[in-house]
Amino acid sequence: MYATYIFPRLMDWILRGERFQHERQRLLTPAEGVVLEIGFGTGLNLPHYPRTVTALHAVDSSSMLPDRVASRTAQAPFPVHIQHLSAERLPYDNAMFDYVVSTFTLCTIPEPILALREVRRVMKPEGHFLFLEHGRSDVSKIAGWQDRLNPFQNWLGCGCNLNRRIDRLVRDSGLYLESMDRYVLPGVPRIGGEIYRGLAARNEIGLPSKPAGWASS
Numbered sequence: 001m002y003a004t005y006i007f008p009r010l011m012d013w014i015l016r017g018e019r020f021q022h023e024r025q026r027l028l029t030p031a032e033g034v035v036l037e038i039g040f041g042t043g044l045n046l047p048h049y050p051r052t053v054t055a056l057h058a059v060d061s062s063s064m065l066p067d068r069v070a071s072r073t074a075q076a077p078f079p080v081h082i083q084h085l086s087a088e089r090l091p092y093d094n095a096m097f098d099y100v101v102s103t104f105t106l107c108t109i110p111e112p113i114l115a116l117r118e119v120r121r122v123m124k125p126e127g128h129f130l131f132l133e134h135g136r137s138d139v140s141k142i143a144g145w146q147d148r149l150n151p152f153q154n155w156l157g158c159g160c161n162l163n164r165r166i167d168r169l170v171r172d173s174g175l176y177l178e179s180m181d182r183y184v185l186p187g188v189p190r191i192g193g194e195i196y197r198g199l200a201a202r203n204e205i206g207l208p209s210k211p212a213g214w215a216s217s
């Protein structure tokens with residue numbers, strides 16, 4: 001009951017707040033070409049993709065608020081192909097995507113390293129992975145509270161974890177972290193507002209140049 005009817009509405013309401021919209025816009029500015037989004041949710045990134053995107057493929061293990069997703073998708077200026085499956089096993093060929101995007105999803109995916117290895121596999125060698133995630137604080141007192149409250153958040157957020165070190169997950173998957181910002185999202189309780197915002201490439205060797213629209217704080 002909670003997971004089917006209440007959580008999707010709550011998630012959509014919180015994550016479409018003004019501050020989140022600003023963060024989405026800033027993250028997605030460099031995206032272009034054929035893009036894959038993992039953990040598409042209710043399609044809140046759609047209005048923030050720039051005109052340089054030619055097609056969006058999206059995966060999510062759940063189907064949430066399908067009417068809202070359909071109306072958001074209908075307004076996109078590029079084709080959107082959504083599949084309901086887990087990011088840990090992607091049904092795409094190697095090196096298909098110019099960009100892969102994840103926002104507020106690596107906290108929830110049950111096997112995030114497997115999913116990130118898949119991200120790396122399906123990215124073009126010159127492609128980029130853009131991520132905007134919340135995760136573990138570097139302040140030990142806050143991290144302690146994140147550990148203590150994690151079981152409750154896991155239930156409330158339908159699998160969401162407060163305490164994942166997102167940069168470590170990205171590196172451990174074999175992706176090369178090109179750039180990352182850490183900050184606390186204003187107006188959000190710190191246990192859930194520790195942001196990891198970054199850009200990763202497939203390999204350090206033959207590293208593509210940073211996209212023009214990438215703005216590091």
Ligand SMILES: C[S@@+](CC[C@H](N)C(=O)[O-])C[C@H]1O[C@@H](n2cnc3c(N)ncnc32)[C@H](O)[C@@H]1O
Nearest residue numbers: 039040041044060061062086087103104108109
């Ligand atoms: C907190 S929501 C974020 C939704 C969206 N990315 C956003 O920024 O609004 C996390 C999303 O990850 C999805 N998810 C969880 N596990 C997944 C998996 N293994 N593969 C793909 N999506 C998954 C959930 O169904 C949910 O839609």
